Amino acid sequence: MRRLPVYLVLDTSGSMSGEPIEAVKNGVQVLVSTLRQDPYALETACISVITFNSTAQQLIPLTDLSSFQMREISASGGTSLGAALELTAQCIDREVLKSTPEVKGDWKALVFIMTDGIPTDQWQSGLAAFKQRKTGITVACAAGNGADTSVLKQITDVVVTLDTADSATIKAFFKWVSASISTGSQKVENTHKEVAGLNELPPPPPEVNIVV
Numbered sequence: 001m002r003r004l005p006v007y008l009v010l011d012t013s014g015s016m017s018g019e020p021i022e023a024v025k026n027g028v029q030v031l032v033s034t035l036r037q038d039p040y041a042l043e044t045a046c047i048s049v050i051t052f053n054s055t056a057q058q059l060i061p062l063t064d065l066s067s068f069q070m071r072e073i074s075a076s077g078g079t080s081l082g083a084a085l086e087l088t089a090q091c092i093d094r095e096v097l098k099s100t101p102e103v104k105g106d107w108k109a110l111v112f113i114m115t116d117g118i119p120t121d122q123w124q125s126g127l128a129a130f131k132q133r134k135t136g137i138t139v140a141c142a143a144g145n146g147a148d149t150s151v152l153k154q155i156t157d158v159v160v161t162l163d164t165a166d167s168a169t170i171k172a173f174f175k176w177v178s179a180s181i182s183t184g185s186q187k188v189e190n191t192h193k194e195v196a197g198l199n200e201l202p203p204p205p206p207e208v209n210i211v212v
Helices: 019-036 039-044 081-095 123-131 149-155 167-191
Strands: 004-011 045-052 056-064 110-115 138-143 158-162 208-211
Touching: 004 019, 004 081, 004 167, 019 039, 019 045, 019 167, 039 045, 039 167, 045 081, 045 167, 056 081, 081 110, 081 123, 110 149, 110 167, 123 149, 138 149, 138 167, 149 158, 149 208, 158 167, 167 208
Parallel strands: 004 045, 004 110, 110 138, 138 158
Antiparallel strands: 045 056, 158 208
């Protein structure tokens, strides 16, 4: 079975402490439980969680939905977005199966990045590594008004903003992410083609603003 790899790249820097980090934890739980009710996603989607603060770490390797268990996260430190992008590239190299003449590999990875701040590391080097990997759609989300959308626009064309980083808004974002993963799962199962752009994803809820 060809898997649909999904990487959630989540900011756990100090500015996310309190309500935002709790909302992210709940958001991931809602996302996974929603996808478990979708037979297409259950069949194809695998989730990895990468977190970044003063460093980046892969909290959960690529795991199928039925086995996925969220681990505890807490907020502290800086915003090493470049390290997170570089680590995501390394994880894609290691975990996403490539096609060979005999066997079809996994589908291209979907990447969802969420940050509430400005990078505190040399993020361009991580960006270069990330850009060299063939991913499917990458969505970058600026939570609240502290993130720099011009930085995120250099990572991907698909950038969204949340006016606030409160629990209701972050929950709405994760619900949209789960709907987007469901759409991607159905598309690869039914048409054997991957989601190629924002116009193929479900329309975002009112809390999620598209940056044009």
